[in-house]
Amino acid sequence: MFFVLIQSQIGIGLFSLPNVVQEPAKGDGWISIILAGVGIQFLLIIYWFLLKRFPDDEFAQVIQKILGRTLGKILNILIYFHFIITGSLSTILMVKLLNLQLLPITPSWMISFLIISASIYLTISNLKIIAKFFVLAFTLIILLLFLTLFTFSLPQEIQFILPVGHSGIKNILIGSNNALFSMVGFEAILFLFPFIIQKNKGVLKTISLANIFVTGFYTFLVFICLISFSPDQLNQIREPVTYLFRGLSFKTFARVDLIFLSLWVVPMTTTIIAYLFLASKSISNEERSYKKNVVINGIFIFLISLIPHTDEITTQFTKYVTYLSYAVIYVIPVLLLLVSIIYKKHETGETT
Amino acid sequence: MSFKDTPKDYITLNENDQQLTHNLKKNIEMIHEYLCQTEDLMVKKMSFNKVSCTILFLDSMVNKDILQSSVIGPILEKKSGEIQDVLKATELKFSSNISEVGASLLEGYCTILIENDEIAKSVVVGEIAARSIEEPANERSILSSHDGFVENLSTNILLLRRRIKSPQLKVKFFTLGKITNTKVSMVFIDNLANKKILEEVERRITFIDVDHLLSIGDIEEFIEDNPHSPFPQMLSTERPDRGASYLTEGKIILIVDGSPRILIVPITFFAFYQSPDDYNSRWISGSFFRFIRFFSFMISISLPAIYIAIISFHSEVLPIGILYSVRVSLEYVPLSPFAEAILMQIILELLKEASIRLPTPIAQTLGIVGGLIIGTAVVEANLVSNSMIVIIGLTAISSFVAPINEMGTSARLLGFPVMIAASCFGFFGIVLALMVLVMHLCKLESFGMHYFSPLAPFKLEDIKDTFVRLPIWKLKTRPTDSQPVYKQQQRFTRGWKNNKY
Numbered sequence: 001m002f003f004v005l006i007q008s009q010i011g012i013g014l015f016s017l018p019n020v021v022q023e024p025a026k027g028d029g030w031i032s033i034i035l036a037g038v039g040i041q042f043l044l045i046i047y048w049f050l051l052k053r054f055p056d057d058e059f060a061q062v063i064q065k066i067l068g069r070t071l072g073k074i075l076n077i078l079i080y081f082h083f084i085i086t087g088s089l090s091t092i093l094m095v096k097l098l099n100l101q102l103l104p105i106t107p108s109w110m111i112s113f114l115i116i117s118a119s120i121y122l123t124i125s126n127l128k129i130i131a132k133f134f135v136l137a138f139t140l141i142i143l144l145l146f147l148t149l150f151t152f153s154l155p156q157e158i159q160f161i162l163p164v165g166h167s168g169i170k171n172i173l174i175g176s177n178n179a180l181f182s183m184v185g186f187e188a189i190l191f192l193f194p195f196i197i198q199k200n201k202g203v204l205k206t207i208s209l210a211n212i213f214v215t216g217f218y219t220f221l222v223f224i225c226l227i228s229f230s231p232d233q234l235n236q237i238r239e240p241v242t243y244l245f246r247g248l249s250f251k252t253f254a255r256v257d258l259i260f261l262s263l264w265v266v267p268m269t270t271t272i273i274a275y276l277f278l279a280s281k282s283i284s285n286e287e288r289s290y291k292k293n294v295v296i297n298g299i300f301i302f303l304i305s306l307i308p309h310t311d312e313i314t315t316q317f318t319k320y321v322t323y324l325s326y327a328v329i330y331v332i333p334v335l336l337l338l339v340s341i342i343y344k345k346h347e348t349g350e351t352t
Numbered sequence: 353m354s355f356k357d358t359p360k361d362y363i364t365l366n367e368n369d370q371q372l373t374h375n376l377k378k379n380i381e382m383i384h385e386y387l388c389q390t391e392d393l394m395v396k397k398m399s400f401n402k403v404s405c406t407i408l409f410l411d412s413m414v415n416k417d418i419l420q421s422s423v424i425g426p427i428l429e430k431k432s433g434e435i436q437d438v439l440k441a442t443e444l445k446f447s448s449n450i451s452e453v454g455a456s457l458l459e460g461y462c463t464i465l466i467e468n469d470e471i472a473k474s475v476v477v478g479e480i481a482a483r484s485i486e487e488p489a490n491e492r493s494i495l496s497s498h499d500g501f502v503e504n505l506s507t508n509i510l511l512l513r514r515r516i517k518s519p520q521l522k523v524k525f526f527t528l529g530k531i532t533n534t535k536v537s538m539v540f541i542d543n544l545a546n547k548k549i550l551e552e553v554e555r556r557i558t559f560i561d562v563d564h565l566l567s568i569g570d571i572e573e574f575i576e577d578n579p580h581s582p583f584p585q586m587l588s589t590e591r592p593d594r595g596a597s598y599l600t601e602g603k604i605i606l607i608v609d610g611s612p613r614i615l616i617v618p619i620t621f622f623a624f625y626q627s628p629d630d631y632n633s634r635w636i637s638g639s640f641f642r643f644i645r646f647f648s649f650m651i652s653i654s655l656p657a658i659y660i661a662i663i664s665f666h667s668e669v670l671p672i673g674i675l676y677s678v679r680v681s682l683e684y685v686p687l688s689p690f691a692e693a694i695l696m697q698i699i700l701e702l703l704k705e706a707s708i709r710l711p712t713p714i715a716q717t718l719g720i721v722g723g724l725i726i727g728t729a730v731v732e733a734n735l736v737s738n739s740m741i742v743i744i745g746l747t748a749i750s751s752f753v754a755p756i757n758e759m760g761t762s763a764r765l766l767g768f769p770v771m772i773a774a775s776c777f778g779f780f781g782i783v784l785a786l787m788v789l790v791m792h793l794c795k796l797e798s799f800g801m802h803y804f805s806p807l808a809p810f811k812l813e814d815i816k817d818t819f820v821r822l823p824i825w826k827l828k829t830r831p832t833d834s835q836p837v838y839k840q841q842q843r844f845t846r847g848w849k850n851n852k853y
Contacts, residue, residue, distance in 0.1 A: 102780050103665075114777070114784055122791045132794045132808035255669045262779035266787050 030223045032175030037215025039176065040186055043329065044211060048204050050337045051193045059190045060282055063332075066340050075332060080282050082328040084297060087275030088304035089321050091115065092314060094268045095305060101261055112305045115265075119273045120298040123280065124291055127192070130277060137266050145217070147260060148224060179218070180322065186211060187329050191278050276301065370450045376467040380406055383463070386454045393457070396424070400466065401432045409462035415479040419462055423475055435464065441475040448472065458533070482507060488590035488612070490757055495632035500590045505535055505609035508592075512539055512605070515596040520544070526557055529565035535609040536571065544602040546835045549618060549799050553604055568611040577797050582766055584624070584758045585798045587616040593628050602836025618798035620805050620833045622818045624759035625649065630821050639820035646819065648750035652763040653789075655750075656693045657774035657782050659743045663689045665778030677739075684734040690775035692736050696744040697768070699726065704748075805833040 054062045059079075064072030095112045103111065122133055189207050280293040307313075372379050380395060387393055392411040399405060407423060422440040430438045445461065447453055453463055453472045460478025485507070487493075488500035501508045509523055522542040527533050536557070540550065556575040565571060568588055576585045589595060590612050595605050598616045606615040616623075625645040630638040662669055663682065670678065685692065703722040707715040730736045747767065754760035766789065773781030796803035806814030814831050816822040825846050829839045 098780060103777060106777060111777075111780070118784060118788050118791070121788060122795075125795050128809075129794050132802070132804070133791055135810050136790060136794070136808050255666070258666050258669055258779060262783045265780060265783045269787065 029175055029226055030219050032172050033179050033219045033222055034215060035172065036176040036179045037211060037219070040211055040215070041208060043333070044186060044189070044207050045204070046337055047187075047189055047333055048207075050333055050340065051190070053340055058281070059193070063336065066336050066343075076282065078324075079328050079332070080279055082324050083275050083279035083282060084300055085304070085321050085324060087272055087279060087297075088301045089317060090268070090271050090275065091301055091305040092317070094265075094272070096314070097261075098265070102258065109306055112302060115269055115272065116298050116302045116305075119269060119276050120294055123273050123276045123294045123298075127277070130273060133273075134270055137270050140263055140266050141217070143263065144260065145220075147256065148221065150256075180325065188274060188278055190333070191281055272301070372448045372450060372453070372465075372470045372472055374468050374470055376404065376406060376465055379465050379470075379472075380408070382450055383408060383453060383457070386450050387457065398424070398427055399431075400427050400435065400438075403467045405464060405466040407462055407464050408457065409477065410457055410460070413458070413460040413479060414462055414477045418477040423462055423464070423477065435466070435473060439464075439473070439475055443476040445474040446471050447474070455533075480504060480507075485511070491589060491591050491594075491755065493591070493627065493629050496591070496628040497593045499592055501592060501595075501607075501612045501614060503610050503612050505537060505607055508607050508612075508614065509537065509539065511592040512596055512599065515592060516541070516599060521599070524554075528557070528560050528562070528571075530561075530563045532564045532566060534565045536565070537607045537609075539599065539605040539607065541599055541602065544600070544836050544838070545604055546602060546837065549801070549834065550604065552799050553606075553617060557606075565608065566610065568606075568608050568613045568615055571606065571608060572615060577799065581792065581796055582762045583621065583793070583796065583803070584756075584762065585619065585796065585803065587619040587623055587756060588613040588758070589616065589756065590614075591628060597628065597631075598623075600841070601830050601834060603834045618801040618834050619803075620798070620801075620831075621793060621796075621803055622806075624756045625754060627755040631824065635821055635823045639822075642819060642821055645753055645755070648753035649759075649763050652747050652751035652760070653766050654770055654782060654786065655747050656697070656743055656767060657770040657785075659740070660689045660693055660771055661774040661778045661782055664775060678737075681738040685737045687735065688775075689740070690771065692740045693744065693771055694768075696730075696736055696740060697747075697764075699730075700744060700748050801833055801835065806831070 050062075054065070060072075060076050063075050063079075066072070067075065091112050094115065095108045098111055099106070099108050122130060186207070193203070276294060276297055279297045280290055283293060370382060372382070384393065387410075390410075394407075394409050394411045396407045397404060398407065405427075409419065426438045426440055436444065445452075445456055447456070448470045453474065456474040457463055460476065461474040462477050464473045464475070466473075482502050482504040485499045485502055487498040491500075499511060501511060513521060518541065520542045522540055524538040526536045526538070528536050538553065538557070553575070557571075560571065560574050562570070562574075572584075572586050572588065573579055578585065587598075595614055595616065599605060603619070604617050606617065625642065627641070630641060633641070663678070667675055667679075682689075687695070699722070703718065707718045707722075710718065727741060731738050731741060747764070751760045751764040751767075754763065770782060770785045770789075773785040775781075777784065790804075793804040794808045802809060805811060806818055811832060813829060814833065817827055817831060825842070828842055830836050830841045832839065
C-alpha cells in the first residue's frame, strides 16, 4: 500500500521538478514543495473522512450513491479521462526525456510502444501482483537516494537559497502549484481503499507516511539542485536532476547519469502502470471487462502519446492536465464530502 | 468415459475382468491369455496336500534364490498344511481376480494356484536390479552427505525415511500411465505441509491421463503452473539431504519410479541458488557463496547485453582509459558486437553440447581444441574481439555456477533476448527487458504460492535464509513461502549460554 502510493507519485515529474518550482519561487523552491506536501496531507485527511463513510464501495459507486446516477456517471467519466490523460502525459514526458538523453535516433513511437506493452503486461494481472512489483521497484528509489549522497562531493553554494523566503509568499505558493503535477498520484487511495483488508486507523497512517516520504524525498532533491546550480543555470536546464548526476564520475563509470536514467525507467513505468490500472478500474466492474479495458486503455494512452511533438503542445497539454487534476483531486472529493455530510449519506450503519 | 477418481481404476476397468475358477488348468490358461502368451511366464507344476498346484512367475522379474527358499523349498519340504503357514513370505496377497493376479505377476510376485481353489496366492519374490546408491554426478558437494537417489522408488523413500524418522512422514501412491503403470509417490510431513497445496497437487496429478510416464520431466510439464515460462517452477534434485530439508519446510516431494530425480513443490526462485553445502560451512562463507551465486545469475543474464549496449550506444559511460583499450581490440573486427556475442555464445553452446555426452578422454580433447585453439584463433583472425571473449567466458562460467543446472541453462537462454534488446535500444532495452523479466517473476506462481518470495511479496523474516545464510540458531522460523502449518522450527538452541550450573 505504502509502496503503491509512493510509486504512483514518484515518477517522471521528478526530473523537471526543480525547474518548474524554481521559475516562480527562485531559491525558495524547496519551501514550495513542503507546502505542497502539507496541502496534500490536508487532502488526504479529507479523502479519509470521505472513504470512511463508504468502506466497502469502489469509488465509482460512491460517487453514484452520493450524487445520483446521471451526475455520478458524468463525474466518473471525467475521472476516467483524468487518469487516461495523466497517464498519457507521463508517457509523453518519459518518451521525450529518453529521446533526448538516451536514444536520440530511435523513433519515439517505438519507445512508447515498448513501455506501454510492458505496462499492459503487468497491469493485466491483479492488484496484488502490481503491488509486489512496486515494492521491488522501490529499491531503485532507495538507490537514487544513495546516489544523491555522492553529489555532495560536487561544488555547492548554499547562498543560492539565501535569504530564506526572499521571493515572497505569493511566488512560493505559485511554486507549490507547479509542483503539484509532480506529486499527483495520491488520489489512487480513492480507488485502492476498498481493496485494503484492514481498514482502521492504520490506513491513514500509511498514506500519511507515504506522503511524508514523497514530500521529503522531493524537497531533498530540489534542495540539492538549488544549491548545486545557479538560478540562471536552472532556468536553462530542463531536467536538472540528470545534470546533477552528470557531474559525478567514478573510476569505472564516467557517466553515472546515463545509468541512473536507464534505471529510472522503472519508476517512471510504474507511474504509467498505476494510471493504467486506475483508469481501467474506474470504468470496469467485473474481472473480465477489466482485462479488456486494460488493453483498450493501453492503446488509448499509446495513441495519445503519439500526437504532440513540439514543446509548445506539450506545455499546453500539461496545463490542461493540471486543470483537470485540480477538478478531480480537489473539487470532486471536497464536494462529495460536503454533500454526503449535508445529506447524511453514509454506509457504515447499514452494512454492519 | 467419465473421469475416475483414482487412476488405479483404469487397470481394472480396461481389461475384461474375469474371475478365477476351480479348474486349475483353465486358470493357467486364463493367465497365459491375460499376459498375451508371453514366453517368459514360467509354469512349475508341483503337488501340495496331495493336490496338484502350480507356481507361476515371470522369469525375468523374480529373484530365483528367494523363490527357491521361500516358496518352492518350503512346499517341497512340508508337503501339507495350511498354505499361508508354509510359505515364508514377507508379503502375501490373495485374489481371485485375473487382472489383479496379472498385475502382481508384473510387479515381481509369484502366484500359486491350487486345484479346486479359486483364490490365488501371490508371494513377493521380486528381483531388485538397482544401481547402488552413489553421489549424483550433477550435484556434487564438498561438505554434505554423498548419497543420491537411485532409479528404485522404494530405495528413494528409504533414503528420505532414514533422515526423517517421524510417524508424520506420509507417503501416498499413484499409478499413472495406461501402458507403463508407473508408480508415483507423493511424500510429505502430514502435520506440517499445507493442506491446500496438498489437495492442489493431488488434484493436478489425478488429471494426468497418459499412456506412458517414464520420467520426472513428463510429470513436471503436466502439473506446472505456467508451462511457457523460462523458469522451472519445480525443483528437481538427486540429493536426499536436500529433499529431506525441504520436507521439513512443509514442502511436498514427488518421486517417479525409474527416475533418480525427485520433484519438490512448491518452490521459490531463490531455492535454485541454494545448496546443502551452505549449511555445513561457516555462516559467513555460506552467505558469501549465496551472494556469489546471485551475482552469477545477474552476470549470466546481463553481462553480454551491457557490453553490447556500451559498445554500440553508450561508449561515453566508460572512462577514457578503459574505453581506449576496448576500442583498440575492436579496431579490426568486422562484425557488430551483437553478431560477435551471438557467434561466441553459439560456439560455446556447441562445445558444451558436444562434450557433455562424450567419454571423458575425448571430451578433454574437445575442450582443448574448442577452448584454446578456437578461442585464440578466432581472436587472431580478427573475427571476434579480445574483450568479447572475456565477456562470453565470464558469462559461461557464471551460468554454470547455479547449483541446479536447469536454472543455469534458463539464465543463459534468457541472456539472448536481453542481448537483442540491448543491441536495439541500449541501456533502455536492458532495463526494459529486465523489468519485464521481474514482472514475469512477480506474476509467476508455484502451486498458488509466490514464486519470487521473499522478495515479492517482501518478507523480511525470510531474507535471513535467502540472500544470506544467518547462523542456523538464528533461523527460528521456517520459510513461509510454502505456508507450513506451523512456523517455529527451533527453540532456544543456544540456551546454554544463559543457563550455567
